Amino acid sequence: MKISRFLLIPILALVSNVASAATNWTEESALAALAVTAQAKAEACQALAVIGGPTSVPVLADLLDDRQLAAYARTALEVIDDPSAGKALLEALPKLEGQLLVGVITSIGARRDREAVPALTELIADTKRGAGEAALVALARIGGREPLTTVIMTMTGGPDELRISAAHAALLGADLLSKRGNTNAAKRVLEQVRNADLPEHIKQAASS
Amino acid sequence: MKKQTSRRTFIKAAAVAIGMPTIIPASALGKNGTVAPSNRLVMGGIGIGPRGRKVLACFLEQPDVQFVQIADAQEERREIVRRLVNREYKNEDCLKVRDMYEVLARDDIDIVQVTTGDRWHTLGTILAAKAGKDVYCEKPCSMTIRETQDLANTVNRYGRVFQAGTQRRNVDNFQFAAHLARSGKLGNIHTVNAGILKLVPNADWLPEETLPDPDICDWDRWLGPAPWRPYNLKYVQGRWRGHYDFHGGAGLPEWGSHTIDLCQWAASADETVPVKYEYEGNSIIGTYKNGIKLVLRLSGFKSEGDWKVPGTCPVKFEGDEGWIEAGDHGNLVASSDSLLEGQPVDSIYGTNPIKHVREFLDCVKTREKPAANQDITRQGHIACHAAAIGWQLGRTVEFDPKTETFINDAEANRMCSRSRREPWHV
Numbered sequence: 342m343k344i345s346r347f348l349l350i351p352i353l354a355l356v357s358n359v360a361s362a363a364t365n366w367t368e369e370s371a372l373a374a375l376a377v378t379a380q381a382k383a384e385a386c387q388a389l390a391v392i393g394g395p396t397s398v399p400v401l402a403d404l405l406d407d408r409q410l411a412a413y414a415r416t417a418l419e420v421i422d423d424p425s426a427g428k429a430l431l432e433a434l435p436k437l438e439g440q441l442l443v444g445v446i447t448s449i450g451a452r453r454d455r456e457a458v459p460a461l462t463e464l465i466a467d468t469k470r471g472a473g474e475a476a477l478v479a480l481a482r483i484g485g486r487e488p489l490t491t492v493i494m495t496m497t498g499g500p501d502e503l504r505i506s507a508a509h510a511a512l513l514g515a516d517l518l519s520k521r522g523n524t525n526a527a528k529r530v531l532e533q534v535r536n537a538d539l540p541e542h543i544k545q546a547a548s549s
Numbered sequence: 550m551k552k553q554t555s556r557r558t559f560i561k562a563a564a565v566a567i568g569m570p571t572i573i574p575a576s577a578l579g580k581n582g583t584v585a586p587s588n589r590l591v592m593g594g595i596g597i598g599p600r601g602r603k604v605l606a607c608f609l610e611q612p613d614v615q616f617v618q619i620a621d622a623q624e625e626r627r628e629i630v631r632r633l634v635n636r637e638y639k640n641e642d643c644l645k646v647r648d649m650y651e652v653l654a655r656d657d658i659d660i661v662q663v664t665t666g667d668r669w670h671t672l673g674t675i676l677a678a679k680a681g682k683d684v685y686c687e688k689p690c691s692m693t694i695r696e697t698q699d700l701a702n703t704v705n706r707y708g709r710v711f712q713a714g715t716q717r718r719n720v721d722n723f724q725f726a727a728h729l730a731r732s733g734k735l736g737n738i739h740t741v742n743a744g745i746l747k748l749v750p751n752a753d754w755l756p757e758e759t760l761p762d763p764d765i766c767d768w769d770r771w772l773g774p775a776p777w778r779p780y781n782l783k784y785v786q787g788r789w790r791g792h793y794d795f796h797g798g799a800g801l802p803e804w805g806s807h808t809i810d811l812c813q814w815a816a817s818a819d820e821t822v823p824v825k826y827e828y829e830g831n832s833i834i835g836t837y838k839n840g841i842k843l844v845l846r847l848s849g850f851k852s853e854g855d856w857k858v859p860g861t862c863p864v865k866f867e868g869d870e871g872w873i874e875a876g877d878h879g880n881l882v883a884s885s886d887s888l889l890e891g892q893p894v895d896s897i898y899g900t901n902p903i904k905h906v907r908e909f910l911d912c913v914k915t916r917e918k919p920a921a922n923q924d925i926t927r928q929g930h931i932a933c934h935a936a937a938i939g940w941q942l943g944r945t946v947e948f949d950p951k952t953e954t955f956i957n958d959a960e961a962n963r964m965c966s967r968s969r970r971e972p973w974h975v
Contacts, residue, residue, distance in 0.1 A: 380754045383776065387752065387793075390967075391960050412776040412970040420963040444971030451968070475974055509679055512706055542681035546707045 386413035395423040402429035415448040427454040434460050443475040450479030462491050474506040481514035489514050493533050508543050584613040593652035594619045595673050596665025597630050607906040609637045620649040622771040653680040667797040668775040671696040675975050678707040683913045687714035689802035694934045695966035701927040710913045711923045715810045716905035718920040721893035726875035730815035736870030741816045743808035744848030744863040750799035751791050755781035774969035802933040807862050810929035815866040816841050819925050821950045822932040826939040833936045857882040938964045
C-alpha cells in the first residue's frame, strides 16, 4: 500500500517516540517517510530496525553513503534476517571510503557474513583505504579457520600499524570461539597471542 | 577468583621528558600522612560533567590517588575540572585535552573515570580496558543488551577491575536491607520492588543551532557512537536525557540500574535475570525462573507509587514473614521494629559514591572484584534493557538468561543492539 506524502504529516504526528513507532508504523509507511526530512528518515530507519524486511533493503542501502543517516540505516541492515541485507553491505564496500567504509565493515562483522571474508582480507592488505582495523574486527566476529588465520598472520607479520589491532581482534575471536563451544581453537588463538611480540598487558589478557 | 592484571609503576622518566607533571614534593617523601608515589594510583577522566564532578570529588579525597588529566568534548567542562583538581593539589599540573585517546595512551595512568553520558559509557570502558586501565564507569553503563555483553566480556578478557556507578551497593541502609532479605529473616523472598522513573523515550530532534567551534564543543566527538542529529546546546548542557538515541534503555536504567540491581542482590539473583516481563500501566512485572517477582513501579519522589519511604530510588523486599523498604534519604521501614535491630545509625545518602569509590580503589590494589563489578552489572543491566524492550513493544516478552536472548521473539531480539555511528566500533 502506498502512502501519499500528504498523509505522512498526520502519520508522523502520531509518532511521539520510537517505542510506539515500532508498533504504529507499517513497513510501507516507514519506507514512504524516508522521502521526507532527515529526522523522519532517522525515525523510519529505527522503525525498520524492528519491523523491516527484504523490501526495505534497497532503500536502506541507498543511505549507506549518507554521513548523517548511515548509522541509522546500518542498525536496520544489521538485523534484517535476509541475505539481501548482507549483499547490500558487501556491495557498498568498493563504493565507500573513510568512516563510512568503516561503518559498513562493522555492520558486516555484526552479521557475521562469511561471503565478505575475501573482501575483508583485501581491505587489510590495502593500507591506503585505512580500514584494516575494522576489517580485522569483522573477521574476528565472523570467526572460522580462514578469517582467524588472517587475523593471526596480521598480528605476527603484518604491517606495524595493524599488529596491535590484530592482537585485540584475536582476543575477541578467541572469546567468540569459546562462546560458540570451540574451546580448543580458542586456546590455540590465545597461545599465539601470548607468544607474539606484543605489549605486556595484551599478552596477559591472553593468559586466561 | 581470577586475579586481574597487575598495574604498572607510574613514575617514568619518559613522563618527565615530555613535560608531564611531577609529583608534589612533600608527598613524594611520604610526609605528613600522605601516600608515597609508588603506592599512589594515577588517574585520568573521560567526560566529567556535574555528576562526574561529584564522583571526582570522592576520588580527590583519597590520599592514594593522583588525578592528572581530563578529556572532555567541551572546553568549559575541561576547564572546570582542571581548576578543581589544581585547587585540590595546589599546583597547575592537571592537563586538559579534547581527545580521550591522549589519556588512554599514557602509560602512567592506572585508572580512569568514565562519566560521559550514557552513549559513551560502554565504548569508553572498552577502550580503557584495552589500553590496560581499570575503570569506574557511571551508570547506566550501556545503551543496549549487546553493549552490556560487550562491556562485561571485554573487562573480563583484559583482566581489568571495573566498578559501575551503582553506588547504593555501598550505602549503609541499602546494604542493611539487602542483607536482611538474604539472611532469611524476611522468610522466603517472593517479591522485590524497584522504583523507576516513567519511561518516555523520545525520538524528536531539538531545533538545529549553529555548530560551535570544536575547541568549545566538539559535537562530533560529543555524539561519539550515537547516531547523528543536528547540534543543539541543550543536549550538551544535560538535556540529552529522555532522548532515545542518548539515554540508555529508553530511560528505564536511569534509576533501574540502581534499584533493579539492589533487587537482584536482595533476591540472591545476581547471576540471572527475570525470564518474563509483563505490563500493567506504568508498572512492569518481571518473574524469575524460581517464581520471585521483580516489580518495577514508579518511584515515590513525586508521591506516586505508594512507597513508605517516599523519595528517590526506593526499593522494597518482601518475604512471607516480613518486608523492608529503603530509600535514598537513609530511611528504613519494615513490617516489624525487630527487623530493624542493628540498622545503621548514620547512613550516607544514596547518591553518595564515597564508599563505592574507596572500594574500587582497594580492589584495584588487591585485584579482587568490587561490589558493582562487570558480571553483577551485566545481569542488572540486562534486566533493565529486557524490561524496557518489552515495555516499548507493549507486550509480554520472555527471556532466556543463559543465551541472553528473547524467546521466539524476533522483534525483541532486533532491539538488543544498535549500530554505532562510524567510525566507532569494538
